[in-house]
Amino acid sequence: MVTIKDVARMAKVSPSTVSRVISDSKSISEPTKERVRAAMKELGYHPNVIARSLIRRSSQALGVVLSRSAESAFSNPFFAEILRGISKVTQRCQYSLVLATAENYKEEARQCLQMVMERRVDGVIILASRVNDQLIENLSETEHPFVVVGRVDGDQHHYAVNNDNIQAAYSAVRHLLNLGHKKVAFLNGPVEYTFCQDRYQGYVMAFREFGLTVDERYICHAENLHADGYKYSQQLLQLKPQPTAIFVADDLMVIGAYRAIKEAKLVIPDDIAVVGFNDDAFTNLLDPPLTTIRIPIYEMGKAAAETIIAVLNGDQVIPPQRILSSELLIRDSCGAKRLVRV
Amino acid sequence: MVTIKDVARMAKVSPSTVSRVISDSKSISEPTKERVRAAMKELGYHPNVIARSLIRRSSQALGVVLSRSAESAFSNPFFAEILRGISKVTQRCQYSLVLATAENYKEEARQCLQMVMERRVDGVIILASRVNDQLIENLSETEHPFVVVGRVDGDQHHYAVNNDNIQAAYSAVRHLLNLGHKKVAFLNGPVEYTFCQDRYQGYVMAFREFGLTVDERYICHAENLHADGYKYSQQLLQLKPQPTAIFVADDLMVIGAYRAIKEAKLVIPDDIAVVGFNDDAFTNLLDPPLTTIRIPIYEMGKAAAETIIAVLNGDQVIPPQRILSSELLIRDSCGAKRLVRV
DNA sequence: ATGAAAGCGCTAACAA
DNA sequence: TTGTTAGCGCTTTCAT
Numbered sequence: 001m002v003t004i005k006d007v008a009r010m011a012k013v014s015p016s017t018v019s020r021v022i023s024d025s026k027s028i029s030e031p032t033k034e035r036v037r038a039a040m041k042e043l044g045y046h047p048n049v050i051a052r053s054l055i056r057r058s059s060q061a062l063g064v065v066l067s068r069s070a071e072s073a074f075s076n077p078f079f080a081e082i083l084r085g086i087s088k089v090t091q092r093c094q095y096s097l098v099l100a101t102a103e104n105y106k107e108e109a110r111q112c113l114q115m116v117m118e119r120r121v122d123g124v125i126i127l128a129s130r131v132n133d134q135l136i137e138n139l140s141e142t143e144h145p146f147v148v149v150g151r152v153d154g155d156q157h158h159y160a161v162n163n164d165n166i167q168a169a170y171s172a173v174r175h176l177l178n179l180g181h182k183k184v185a186f187l188n189g190p191v192e193y194t195f196c197q198d199r200y201q202g203y204v205m206a207f208r209e210f211g212l213t214v215d216e217r218y219i220c221h222a223e224n225l226h227a228d229g230y231k232y233s234q235q236l237l238q239l240k241p242q243p244t245a246i247f248v249a250d251d252l253m254v255i256g257a258y259r260a261i262k263e264a265k266l267v268i269p270d271d272i273a274v275v276g277f278n279d280d281a282f283t284n285l286l287d288p289p290l291t292t293i294r295i296p297i298y299e300m301g302k303a304a305a306e307t308i309i310a311v312l313n314g315d316q317v318i319p320p321q322r323i324l325s326s327e328l329l330i331r332d333s334c335g336a337k338r339l340v341r342v
Numbered sequence: 343m344v345t346i347k348d349v350a351r352m353a354k355v356s357p358s359t360v361s362r363v364i365s366d367s368k369s370i371s372e373p374t375k376e377r378v379r380a381a382m383k384e385l386g387y388h389p390n391v392i393a394r395s396l397i398r399r400s401s402q403a404l405g406v407v408l409s410r411s412a413e414s415a416f417s418n419p420f421f422a423e424i425l426r427g428i429s430k431v432t433q434r435c436q437y438s439l440v441l442a443t444a445e446n447y448k449e450e451a452r453q454c455l456q457m458v459m460e461r462r463v464d465g466v467i468i469l470a471s472r473v474n475d476q477l478i479e480n481l482s483e484t485e486h487p488f489v490v491v492g493r494v495d496g497d498q499h500h501y502a503v504n505n506d507n508i509q510a511a512y513s514a515v516r517h518l519l520n521l522g523h524k525k526v527a528f529l530n531g532p533v534e535y536t537f538c539q540d541r542y543q544g545y546v547m548a549f550r551e552f553g554l555t556v557d558e559r560y561i562c563h564a565e566n567l568h569a570d571g572y573k574y575s576q577q578l579l580q581l582k583p584q585p586t587a588i589f590v591a592d593d594l595m596v597i598g599a600y601r602a603i604k605e606a607k608l609v610i611p612d613d614i615a616v617v618g619f620n621d622d623a624f625t626n627l628l629d630p631p632l633t634t635i636r637i638p639i640y641e642m643g644k645a646a647a648e649t650i651i652a653v654l655n656g657d658q659v660i661p662p663q664r665i666l667s668s669e670l671l672i673r674d675s676c677g678a679k680r681l682v683r684v
Numbered sequence: 685a686t687g688a689a690a691g692c693g694c695t696a697a698c699a700a
Numbered sequence: 701t702t703g704t705t706a707g708c709g710c711t712t713t714c715a716t
C-alpha cells in the first residue's frame with residue numbers, strides 16, 4: 001500500500017508536508033505542492049480514510065436505520081424515496097451512507113447502536129419512530145447525534161423531520177365525510193408507530209368536527225403493511241352496517257383492499273370509497289386511480305440529512321423539529337376529481 | 343471517549359490483555375477475563391472499529407454501486423430487491439453496507455473507486471454493467487476486489503452473478519411467435535448495458551428459430567427506463583404495418599406502453615400483446631395483468647454478496663460466474679394464462 | 685498467562 | 701515555508 005511516507009520520500013519532503021498538500025494548506029509553496037502532487041500521481045497514492053478518521057475522530061459517514069424488518073422496508077417505495085433524498089445530501093456533503101438492516105427491530109436497533117458506538121458513523125438517521133422507542137432512548141442516553149423521520153413519542157428535545165400526519169388524515173377523512181359518508185372505516189398501520197397514532201388522531205378530529213361518534217369496530221391495525229391489507233379489508237367489509245368508505249393508512253395496503261372489495265362484488269367508488277396514504281407511484285395505475293395523500297418523502301429525506309449534518313458541524317438547528325406539509329390528491333376512488341391543498 | 347487504556351487501568355491489567363479479552367483469546371485466564379469484562383461494562387466501553395480497521399487493514403464494509411443515477415435507480419424495484427438480498431448476507435457476515443450514489447455514472451464510478459482506494463470498503467458490488475465499462479476496467483487495473491451483477495463485456499476473468507437474459511428474452515419472444523405474432527416490436531433499454539445486448543440477442547434467436555427476419559425498425563432503445571416507455575411505444579405504434587405485439591425489456595416501461603396503447607384505442611391483448619421483464623410487484627395490478635419474466639433478484643443479491651465476501655476471505659470461488667435462471671409468468675396480456683418454466 | 689513496545693497511516697502542535 | 705515529534709485506539713510480536 002502506498003502511504004504518505006512513500007510520497008514524502010519520492011518528493012523529498014516530510015510526511016507532514018504531504019499531509020498539508022492533501023488538505024491544500026496555503027502555507028505550502030506552489031513548487032512544493034506540484035512536486036508532491038506529481039509524486040502522488042506517479043505512485044497512485046490515495047489517502048487512507050480510516051487513518052484520517054482515527055485521528056480526526058470522525059468517520060464522515062451517516063448511518064440509516066430502516067426501522068422495520070429489511071423485508072418490509074425495502075418493498076415499500078417510501079424507503080426508496082427517502083433514501084434518495086438522504087443520498088442526495090450526503091453526496092453533496094461528502095459523507096458516506098451506511099445502511100443498518102436486520103430481520104427485526106430489536107436486532108436493527110442493536111446494530112444501529114453498535115454502528116455509532118463503534119464510531120463507524122458520526123450520526124444516525126432513524127426512519128419512523130415508535131411509541132416508547134428503545135433505540136431513541138438509548139441514543140439519547142449515550143448522547144450520540146441522531147435525527148428522526150417522524151414524531152418522537154413524549155419528549156420534544158430531539159431533532160426530527162416529519163409530515164403533518166394529523167392534518168393529512170384529518171383532511172382525508174373530512175373529504176369522505178363531506179361526500180356524505182357516515183360509516184368510514186379506518187385501516188391503520190401498526191399501533192406502535194407514532195405516525196399511526198397521529199393518523200388516528202386526525203381521523204377522530206374529522207369525526208368530531210362533523211359531530212359524529214367514532215365506532216372502534218370500524219378501526220383496525222394491520223401488523224404488516226404489505227400483507228395485511230387484504231385480510232383486514234375483508235374483516236371490515238363483514239361489519240353490519242357495512243362501511244361505505246375506507247381510509248387506508250398506507251398505499252401498500254390499498255392493493256389488498258381493492259382486491260377484497262372487488263371480491264365482495266362491490267364497485268369503487270359507487271358502493272365504497274377508498275382513500276390511501278403516500279401516493280406511491282402505482283396508485284395512479286389502479287382501477288380506479290386512487291385518491292390519496294401525497295407526502296414530500298424526498299424532501300423529508302433531504303431535510304433529515306441536512307439536519308444531522310448541521311448538528312455534527314455544531315451548527316444551531318432551529319427549530320429542531322420540522323413538519324412538512326402534504327396534500328390530498330383527488331382521483332377517482334371517491335367519485336370526485338380535483339386537487340386540493342391541505 | 344472510553345478506550346482500551348481506561349479499561350486496562352480499571353481492571354489493573356495491560357492494554358494488550360484487554361485486547362485479548364475482546365477477541366476472547368484462550369490464553370487469558372477466566373478470572374482476568376471477568377475482571378476486564380466487568381470494567382468494560384462499567385465504563386461503557388465499545389471497541390473503536392476505525393482503530394481496528396487501521397491495524398487490520400480491513401474495514402469489514404462492502405460498497406454497493408447502483409450504476410445509474412440515484413434518481414432512476416431508487417425508483418426501480420429491482421434495486422430495492424437486490425439490496426434486500428445483499429443486506430441479508432452482509433448482516434449475517436458482520437459486514438456493513440456503504441451505498442455509492444450520484445447524479446450520473448461517471449460521478450458514481452469516481453465515488454466508488456474512491457471508496458475502495460481510500461479503504462473505506464474492502465470490496466465492491468456493481469449493479470449492472472456496461473459495454474466497455476470504465477469502472478470495471480479501473481477496478482481490475484487497481485486490483486480491488488469486486489463482483490458484478492450482470493455480464494461483463496469482453497473478458498471473462500471477473501466475478502459475476504447474472505440471470506439468463508438471452509434465454510429469458512428468447513422464451514418471451516418465442517411465446518409471442520408461438521401465438522402467431524409476426525410483427526413483434528422490441529422496446530429495449532439503453533444500448534450501453536450488457537443486459538440489453540443480451541436481451542436483444544435472445545430476441546434475434548427466437549426470430550431465427552421461426553425463420554423470420556428481424557426488422558430493425560421494430561426495435562428501439564429507451565434511454566430512461568422510467569420516462570421513455572410512453573414515447574417509444576407511441577413511435578412503435580406509428581409503424582406500418584403496426585406491430586401486433588411488443589416485448590418490453592423492463593416492467594417500468596410497461597406503464598408508459600400501456601398508456602400509449604390505450605390512447606391509440608387498441609385493446610390488450612386482442613389488438614396487441616405485451617410481454618414485460620422483471621415481474622415488478624405492480625405488474626399483477628395492471629389491466630390486464632402483465633405476462634412478464636420473473637428473475638430471481640433477491641437471490642442474485644445474496645449470491646453477489648456471498649461471492650465478494652468469499653473473495654475477501656481468500657476462498658476459491660468456483661465458478662467465478664454464476665447464472666441464475668428466470669421464468670416466464672403468463673398472465674393476461676397476451677391472451678393465454680398459465681405458468682411455464684423457461 | 686500477562687506485559688512492554690512497536691506500529692497501522694495519518695494529522696497537528698511545536699520548532700526551526 | 702517546512703520538519704520533528706507525538707499521538708489517535710487498537711493489535712501483535714516478542715519477552716518474561
